Amino acid sequence: MDEHRNFYGRLKGKALKPAQVRDLETILPDLSLTMITRDDNPDRVPLIRSEIAGNGPLWLEIGFGGGEHLIHQAIANPGVTFIGVEPYVNGMAMLLGKIRKSGVKNIRLHLGDARDLMDVLPENSVDKAFLLYPDPWPKARHHRRRFVTPEHLLPLARVVKKDAVLRIATDIEDYVRQALQEVPKAGFCWLAETPQDWRKPWDDWISTRYEQKALREGRTPHYLTFRNS
DSSP, rough: TTTOOOOOOOOOOOOOHHHHHHHHHHHHHHHOOOOOTTOOOTTTTOOOOOHTTTOOEEEEEOTTTTTHHHHHHHHHHTTSEEEEEEEOOHHHHHHHHHHHHOOOOOEEEESOOOHHHHHOOTEEEEEEEESSOOOOOSGGGGGGSSSSHHHHHHHHHHHHEEEEEEEEEEEEEHHHHHHHHHHHGGGGGEEOOOTTTHHOOOOOOOOOOOHHHHTTTTTOOOOEEEEEE
């Protein structure tokens, strides 16, 4: 493991509301899988799957933004345990408010870098993973910062089960190109057979604020489905 990982992207935005600060202080500690920091937990104590999800399915959403999709899936699938990963404090605060209001009980959280969480998740533990409207890093020199690179995809392939499904949604055509090049190299097979398989959203999809912004600005969403082989 690289003890000097670079992290790119925002960690905090505008000032939080008092209720959001309270949620971070009172709700997040009970839902956090592990408060991973490089100083406090240098040995990366591995997580135990049964303590997270029992014998039930475990689904992972990487970068959940405002949490609309994560809450939607958690309500629709009460027998599934969800792990939501988000480094952006404001996004985490938004999700915690939704958790408090909805009363869902099947979400666990990690505030931080997804790579740190994947360091401690056991192999073959995740049944389904979501990467929805990830940071596009549009400049060519920044493409190596995207999630669809070996630095992220190989750890993901380690923690997902054989035949686990990976869903990627993006409105950036060049991100689609890079995903179709890099994701199969990590051991995932693209499942599309016709154009409708990537043009049409999944049956259980809920449009997020990021997708609505893309549609307003005239960009076309793409829905990519892979299976770990």
